[in-house]
Amino acid sequence: MxxxxxxxxxxxxxxxxxxxxxxxxxxxxxxxxxxxxxxxxxxxxxxxxxxxxxxxxxxxxxxxxxxxxxxxxxxxxxxxxxxxxxxxxxxxxxxxxxxxxxxxxxxxxxxxxxxxxxxxxxxxxxxxxxxxxxxxxxxSIAGCTAAAALAVINPGPTDTLLIGGAGGGVGVFAVQLARLAGARVIGAGSAASADALRALGAEPVTYGDGLAERVRELAPEGITAAMDLHGTDTIAVARQLGVPDSRMTTIAAVVEGITPANGASATPGAIEEIARLAAQGRLRxxxxxxxxxxxxxxxxxxxxxxxxxxxxxxxxx
The missing domain is CATH 3.90.180.10 (Medium-chain alcohol dehydrogenases, catalytic domain)
Known part of the structure; x- marks a missing residue:
C-alpha cells in the first residue's frame, strides 16, 4: 500500500x-x-x-x-x-x-x-x-505492571495481601489477579473507592494516618505480603506490621531492599492470559x-x- x-x-x-x-x-x-x-x-x-x-x-x-x-x-x-x-x-x-x-x-x-x-x-x-x-x-500497561508486581511476591491461598493504591488503574488488575490466585486482599484507597474495591473482591481500608491500626483491626492475625502501587507509604506500614522485604514490591518508587516491578518485566504470556480472563468475564x-x-x-x-x-x-x- x-x-x-x-x-x-x-x-x-x-x-x-x-x-x-x-x-x-x-x-x-x-x-x-x-x-x-x-x-x-x-x-x-x-x-x-x-x-x-x-x-x-x-x-x-x-x-x-x-x-x-x-x-x-x-x-x-x-x-x-x-x-x-x-x-x-x-x-x-x-x-x-x-x-x-x-x-x-x-x-x-x-x-x-x-x-x-x-x-x-x-x-x-x-x-x-x-x-x-x-x-x-x-x-497492556496496567495489566503487565500488575502481573509483574504479583510475580515478585507470588501470592497464594495462605496469603493476606495489602495493596496500596488498590483503586487505581494497576490496582484494578492486581486486586483481581491476587484474588484469582486465592489470596485474601486488603485494598488501601480513598473512602470514595470503598464500594469499587469491594466489587473487585478486596476488603477496603482507608489510606493515610492510622493505616497500620486499621489493617490490624481487619487482619488481627497479620498480613503476609504487600504491594505499593502509589508511593512508599504502604511499604512503611507493611514493614511496621512485620512483612519481610522479600514479600513486598513497588511500581512507582524505589525503596532500598524492595524489589520493584514494571510492565516490561512481566513474564511472557502474562498479557495474553489477562486478555483471556477478561474475555471470559473472570477479570472485570x-x-x-x-x-x-x-x-x-x-x-x-x-x-x-x-x-x-x-x-x-x-x-x-
Whole structure:
C-alpha cells in the first residue's frame, strides 16, 4: 500500500511538552511500515498515569527519550491494516489486535514490532473474540505492571495481601489477579473507592494516618505480603506490621531492599492470559469514562486527577 498520500489523526505535543492544554489533534502522514512490523488502524486507546507523567515537561520527556513533535498514549486496540516483510503467518490484515505503542497510541494508525515488546518498539497480540476493543485497549500497561508486581511476591491461598493504591488503574488488575490466585486482599484507597474495591473482591481500608491500626483491626492475625502501587507509604506500614522485604514490591518508587516491578518485566504470556480472563468475564475492567478523540484534553484532565475508579478510554472510530 502506498502511504505517501494517506493521512490520519494523531494527538501530539507540537510546540512544547506539558499538561492537557499542550496536546493538539493533528492530521499527519500515516507512519511508514518496516520489515517485521505491523500497522494497526486504532479503534480505541486507553490512558494511564505514565502517559502524562513522562510528558509533563521537557526534562521528564528527555528522561524517556522523547522529543518534539511527540505522540501521546501507550495502550491501543484496533485492526491490522498492513503487515511488513517477515510478519507473514503471525498477523493478517483485518485481524483484531491490541497492545502497546510507546507514546503514540492515541492516533488513527500506529506501527509496532511483531510480536514486539511493551517498550519503545511496541507490541501486538491477537484480541480474543469475546473481548470488546474498549476493554482490550486498557490491558497492556496496567495489566503487565500488575502481573509483574504479583510475580515478585507470588501470592497464594495462605496469603493476606495489602495493596496500596488498590483503586487505581494497576490496582484494578492486581486486586483481581491476587484474588484469582486465592489470596485474601486488603485494598488501601480513598473512602470514595470503598464500594469499587469491594466489587473487585478486596476488603477496603482507608489510606493515610492510622493505616497500620486499621489493617490490624481487619487482619488481627497479620498480613503476609504487600504491594505499593502509589508511593512508599504502604511499604512503611507493611514493614511496621512485620512483612519481610522479600514479600513486598513497588511500581512507582524505589525503596532500598524492595524489589520493584514494571510492565516490561512481566513474564511472557502474562498479557495474553489477562486478555483471556477478561474475555471470559473472570477479570472485570471497569470503564470510568470514554471520550471521542476530539475531547482528548478533557479526558487527560480527568485521568490525571487520580480520582477515577476505573479506566479512561479514547474512542477513535
Amino acid at each position: 502506498n502511504t505517501s498520500t494517506i493521512t490520519g489523526r494523531a494527538v501530539q505535543f507540537v510546540e512544547s511538552f506539558g499538561g492537557p492544554q499542550a496536546l493538539e489533534l493533528r492530521q499527519i502522514a500515516v507512519p511508514a511500515l518496516g520489515p517485521g512490523q505491523v500497522r494497526v488502524r486504532v479503534t480505541a486507546a486507553g490512558l494511564n498515569p505514565m502517559d502524562w507523567f513522562m510528558t509533563s515537561d521537557a526534562d521528564a520527556a528527555a528522561r524517556f527519550g522523547l522529543s518534539l513533535p511527540c505522540g501521546f498514549g501507550n495502550d491501543y486496540a484496533g485492526i491490522v491494516d498492513e503487515v511488513g516483510d517477515g510478519v507473514d503467518g503471525l498477523f493478517t490484515v483485518g485481524e483484531r489486535v491490541f497492545g502497546g505503542a510507546f507514546s503514540r497510541s492515541v492516533a488513527d494508525y500506529v506501527v509496532v514490532d511483531a510480536p514486539g515488546h511493551i517498550g519503545r518498539g511496541g507490541d501486538i497480540h491477537p484480541t480474543p473474540d469475546d473481548l470488546d476493543d474498549r476493554i482490550a485497549a486498557t490491558l 475492567v471497569p470503564i470510568a469514562a470514554s471520550f471521542p478523540v476530539q475531547e482528548i484534553r478533557a479526558a487527560v484532565e480527568l485521568q490525571a486527577g487520580r480520582h477515577v475508579h476505573g479506566k479512561v478510554v479514547i474512542n477513535l472510530v
